Amino acid sequence: RDHDGNHFFNVGYDFHTDDDIAVDDLGFIKALVANLQETYSLSHDNVFATGMSNGGDMSYLLACEASDVFNAIAPVAGMILESIYNTCAPENPMPVFEIHGTQDYVTYWDGDINNEDGWGAYPDIPTMMNFWVTLNGLELYGSIDLENSNTNDGSTVVFERYWSDSTVHEVWLYKVVG
Numbered sequence: 001r002d003h004d005g006n007h008f009f010n011v012g013y014d015f016h017t018d019d020d021i022a023v024d025d026l027g028f029i030k031a032l033v034a035n036l037q038e039t040y041s042l043s044h045d046n047v048f049a050t051g052m053s054n055g056g057d058m059s060y061l062l063a064c065e066a067s068d069v070f071n072a073i074a075p076v077a078g079m080i081l082e083s084i085y086n087t088c089a090p091e092n093p094m095p096v097f098e099i100h101g102t103q104d105y106v107t108y109w110d111g112d113i114n115n116e117d118g119w120g121a122y123p124d125i126p127t128m129m130n131f132w133v134t135l136n137g138l139e140l141y142g143s144i145d146l147e148n149s150n151t152n153d154g155s156t157v158v159f160e161r162y163w164s165d166s167t168v169h170e171v172w173l174y175k176v177v178g
Contacts, residue, residue, distance in 0.1 A: 008054045009025045009051075009054050009055065009057065009058040009061075010023045010024070010025045010026075011025075011054065011057040011058055011060075011061050011081060011084070012061075012081050012083055012084060012120060013081070013119050013120050014115065014118055014119060014120040015118055015119070025058065026061060026062070026065055026066065029049075029058075029062065029066070030066055030069050033047060033069055033070075034069075045071060046071060047069055047070050047071050048070065048071060048072050048073065048074065049062045049063070049070050049072075049073045049074070050073065050074040050075065050076070051075060051076070051078065052075075052076040052077055052078075053076070053077050053078065053106065053107060055075075055076075055078070056075030056076050056077055056078020056079070056098075056107075057075070057078045057079055057080070057081070057107075058078075059073040059074065059075040059078055060073065060075055060078055060079070060080040060084070060128075061080075061084060063088075063090060063094045063096070063132075064080070064084055064087075064088035064089070064090055067090035067091045067092040067093075067094055068091050068092065070094075071092075071095070072094065072095040072096070072097070073094065073095075073096055073097070074096075074097040074098075074099075075096075075098050075099075076098075076099045076100075077099070077100055077101065077104055077106070077107050078098065078100075078107065079107045079111070079122040079123075079125075079128065080122060080123070080128055080131075081119075081120040081121065081122050082113065082120065082121040082122055082123060083120065083121075085122070085123055085128070085131065088131070090135065093135065093136045093137075093167065093169040094132060094135065094136065094169070095136070095169045095170055095171065096129070096132045096171045096172070097171075097172040097173075097174075098125070098128075098129065098171075098172070098173050098174070099173075099174040099176065100125050100173070100174075100175065100176065101155070101175075101176040101177075102175060102176065102177050102178065103178060107122075108124075109124065109125050110124045110125075111123045111124035111125070111127070125173075125175075129160075129162075129171060129173050132171045133162045133171050136162075136164070136167065136169040136170070136171060137164055137166070137167060137169075138162040138163055138164045138167070138169070138170065138171060139164055140162065140163050140164055140165070141160070141161070141162050142160075142161045142163075143158060143159065143160050143161075144158070144159045144161075145157075145158055145159075146158070146159055146174075154178045155176050155177060155178035156176075156177050156178060157174055157175065157176050157177070158174075158175045158177060159172065159173070159174055159175075160172070160173040160174075160175060161173075
């Protein structure tokens with residue numbers, strides 16, 4: 001919980017109390033997936049995680065700590081805390097599709113490596129994307145300015161794609177500029 005009593009996935013925020021840290025969201029989610037797969041005969045090859053903000057942070061934690069369960073992630077406005085980033089070593093390649101705004105005022109595009117906001121230190125979005133590009137062994141890059149379907153909101157979207165001819169695992173970034 002934060003100082004206002006709001007609950008969050010346990011992704012290691014600095015303000016988490018000992019009671020929060022004792023909650024095993026990672027273990028719960030892995031057990032939930034296993035139960036759903038067994039109960040409903042669901043695929044083990046098509047398991048994906050997504051979420052926005054704290055849910056995006058959880059997606060990154062699942063990518064780092066549960067690549068034996070999850071096959072790809074699609075975080076929205078998510079980040080990886082530096083402590084997780086420094087130890088992240090997935091067993092399997094991890095395709096990533098991140099959507100993030102350059103003017104996000106909660107999860108900063110430029111990161112918060114000095115932990116000025118109290119969530120915990122985290123790297124900038126380009127550094128995080130480069131981590132996944134390197135992990136997946138991707139050497140090709142393309143960028144496309146997407147059609148601006150709403151000219152009133154002051155933003156545009158750039159689609160950045162990283163891939164390789166030797167793997168199907170890709171990293172995509174929809175960068176919302178402005």
